[in-house]
Amino acid sequence: MRVVTLRINGDEREIAVRDHWTLLEALRYELGLTGSKQGCDKGDCGACTVLVDGEPTLACVTLAVLAEGREITTIEGLAPRHRASGGEGADPLQEAFDRCGALQCGFCQPGTLLSARALLDRTPRPDREAIRAALAGNLCRCTGYTQILEAIELAAGEAAGVEVPTPEWMADLRRAEGTSRP
Amino acid sequence: MLRLPAFELARPRTVEEAVGLLAEHGDRAAGLGGGTDLVPNMKHKLVTPEVVVSLAAIPELGGLAVAEDGTLVIGAMCPIAKLAAEERVGAGWPAVAQAASLIASPQLRNSGTLGGNVMLDTRCRWLNQTFFWRKSLGFCLKKDGSECHVVSGGSRCVAAASNDSAPALMSVGASAVFVGPDGRRELALEELWSTDGVRNKRCEPAELLVEVRVPPTAAGHRGAYGKLRDRGSIDFPLLGCAVRLDLDAAGAVLDADAVLVALQARPARLRGCAELVGGTTPGSPEFAAAARAVAERAGRKARPLPNVPGDAEYRHAMVPVLVRRTLEAAGAGGGPVHPL
Ligand SMILES: Cc1cc2nc3c(=O)[nH]c(=O)nc-3n(C[C@H](O)[C@H](O)[C@H](O)COP(=O)(O)OP(=O)(O)OC[C@H]3O[C@@H](n4cnc5c(N)ncnc54)[C@H](O)[C@@H]3O)c2cc1C
Ligand code: SF4
Ligand code: FES
Ligand code: FES
Numbered sequence: 169m170r171v172v173t174l175r176i177n178g179d180e181r182e183i184a185v186r187d188h189w190t191l192l193e194a195l196r197y198e199l200g201l202t203g204s205k206q207g208c209d210k211g212d213c214g215a216c217t218v219l220v221d222g223e224p225t226l227a228c229v230t231l232a233v234l235a236e237g238r239e240i241t242t243i244e245g246l247a248p249r250h251r252a253s254g255g256e257g258a259d260p261l262q263e264a265f266d267r268c269g270a271l272q273c274g275f276c277q278p279g280t281l282l283s284a285r286a287l288l289d290r291t292p293r294p295d296r297e298a299i300r301a302a303l304a305g306n307l308c309r310c311t312g313y314t315q316i317l318e319a320i321e322l323a324a325g326e327a328a329g330v331e332v333p334t335p336e337w338m339a340d341l342r343r344a345e346g347t348s349r350p
Numbered sequence: 351m352l353r354l355p356a357f358e359l360a361r362p363r364t365v366e367e368a369v370g371l372l373a374e375h376g377d378r379a380a381g382l383g384g385g386t387d388l389v390p391n392m393k394h395k396l397v398t399p400e401v402v403v404s405l406a407a408i409p410e411l412g413g414l415a416v417a418e419d420g421t422l423v424i425g426a427m428c429p430i431a432k433l434a435a436e437e438r439v440g441a442g443w444p445a446v447a448q449a450a451s452l453i454a455s456p457q458l459r460n461s462g463t464l465g466g467n468v469m470l471d472t473r474c475r476w477l478n479q480t481f482f483w484r485k486s487l488g489f490c491l492k493k494d495g496s497e498c499h500v501v502s503g504g505s506r507c508v509a510a511a512s513n514d515s516a517p518a519l520m521s522v523g524a525s526a527v528f529v530g531p532d533g534r535r536e537l538a539l540e541e542l543w544s545t546d547g548v549r550n551k552r553c554e555p556a557e558l559l560v561e562v563r564v565p566p567t568a569a570g571h572r573g574a575y576g577k578l579r580d581r582g583s584i585d586f587p588l589l590g591c592a593v594r595l596d597l598d599a600a601g602a603v604l605d606a607d608a609v610l611v612a613l614q615a616r617p618a619r620l621r622g623c624a625e626l627v628g629g630t631t632p633g634s635p636e637f638a639a640a641a642r643a644v645a646e647r648a649g650r651k652a653r654p655l656p657n658v659p660g661d662a663e664y665r666h667a668m669v670p671v672l673v674r675r676t677l678e679a680a681g682a683g684g685g686p687v688h689p690l
Contacts, residue, residue, distance in 0.1 A: 186356065187356075187357060187358055187359035187402070188353075188354040188355065188356050188357050188359075189354070190389075192352065193353075206351060209351055209352040209393065210389075210390040210393055210394075211386055211390050211454075211458060212387070212584070214455065214457060215456055220460075223431075223460045224456060224457045224460060225457055225461055226386075226457045226458065226461065228389075229385050229386050229389040229390060229461065230385065230389075230461065231359065231382075231385065231389075231404075233359055234359075234404060234406055262485055282398055284541075301456070304455050304458060304582075304583035304584060305454075305455025305456045305457040305458065305462065305583065305584060307583075307584075333507055339571070
């Protein structure tokens with residue numbers, strides 16, 4: 169066992185880890201931060217994506233000991249980070265995912281949100297091509313991706329104060345809701 | 351859940367210290383770059399080192415610079431993402447930048463290093479699987495078993511070199527610098543590989559790759575990388591092709607080269623490329639005909655095996671297609687070629 173101090177979501181957390189523990193294991197099983205998902209556990213799926221010094225990184229192939237001294241952001245840190253910089257509620261990307269229905273089971277969502285957050289921090293108004301490229305390492309088995317792309321465009325557009333065209337399916341949804349409700 | 355087998359982590363601060371550790375522990379040690387290949391392989395118990403030597407705390411390995419004589423010097427720990435994004439690499443060595451940009455996924459390019467990519471272990475669909483899976487199959491001769499499932503009755507492993515940077519670096523005449531217990535040596539990347547899938551690199555376990563050196567390209571240099579894979583977002587190559595064209599002042603080809611990867615245990619240069627396209631001018635019908643001739647030759651010579659995922663017949667049919675398209679892209683100053 170070694171005692172390491174990890175800087176996670178702005179906090180310093182001291183934990184005892186073994187050399188062969190991954191950052192993902194340390195987050196989930198030592199720190200109780202289960203928002204980072206354990207999908208394939210071998211680098212394929214992106215469900216374990218966290219930000220290390222702002223860069224999307226796979227926690228399942230990163231050794232916990234080697235994360236010492238780096239700035240780690242997990243999904244649990246997004247909303248507090250937003251509020252610390254003067255915002256209200258959750259990160260606007262999280263709100264946009266909610267409004268666009270950019271999830272089904274939600275398993276891929278923490279990783280996808282962190283990749284998207286890193287993208288918008290670097291490039292506030294990415295085009296769809298850039299969004300697709302930035303999310304290439306986050307596999308989703310349910311949504312079909314369209315709503316995910318729309319949600320990121322929505323959050324980016326709103327942050328820039330630009331009107332974002334409402335996706336066609338949203339109008340359909342409103343119509344459907346209008347007819348099914350008394 | 352895939353637990354790593356237990357090991358001790360060492361974090362040397364100098365190359366000498368790292369080499370000392372690798373020499374002391376021999377086969378029981380492994381160097382760790384970004385870990386994006388080694389960690390999954392350890393999780394699958396393909397390698398079970400007792401001592402893992404992280405190279406992350408050795409500052410001198412992280413560089414990416416163009417030396418005074420124009421040589422591109424890539425430190426072994428230079429992240430793939432940095433290599434792919436560096437403008438000078440894209441301008442001077444386009445095939446290298448293009449190949450780097452198509453390695454794995456964004457997250458893996460952030461952690462993965464050029465050194466780890468050059469030193470990537472060979473891959474096979476019967477090998478890169480969990481221990482349980484491999485055990486159910488009775489293992490194979492590369493690891494824990496005695497049989498090859500690709501070439502039945504074969505006594506030699508034919509797992510495929512699957513590193514995208516390798517053909518690109520070879521196409522521009524790169525060399526690898528190793529430091530070992532006996533000192534420093536530089537060898538042409540061409541010389542690094544062997545056709546043995548178990549160990550496809552001619553270097554000692556205690557030798558550390560410290561940097562890759564790429565000679566300057568001339569004004570008329572054009573290069574491109576073509577990659578065939580299942581999912582454009584993440585997968586290893588089913589086939590990779592790097593092309594170099596050197597044009598004279600009038601725009602005609604002086605010299606040319608094509609290097610293929612993911613067919614056999616080593617990246618392999620296609621012979622006779624320069625003879626076929628030499629003297630032709632990209633954009634002309636002669637160049638197009640020459641590119642077709644090179645492509646056909648590549649198709650005739652290639653023997654794709656059912657080693658990596660993907661149907662071998664399909665991969666064979668795609669050899670001439672990818673070679674021709676990559677030659678044309680290089681000729682037009684474009685690329686990468688990434689059909690999906
Ligand atoms: C899902 C997935 C998809 C991938 N897709 C691709 C792909 O499309 N193309 C591709 O090329 N790769 C791919 N990879 C493999 C890998 O991510 C990259 O090859 C990466 O560049 C490896 O670098 P690394 O630093 O992480 O290597 P590591 O895992 O750290 O090391 C790889 C090997 O090299 C040795 N090594 C590392 N550094 C040195 C050194 N300096 N000297 C001596 N030996 C050293 C290690 O001991 C190990 O055997 C993929 C991986 C995954 C998990
Ligand atoms: S080529 Fe044969 S021996 Fe080599 S890894 Fe594949 S099945 Fe195993
Ligand atoms: S859990 Fe890490 S990439 Fe799938
Ligand atoms: S919402 Fe289920 S994996 Fe993406």
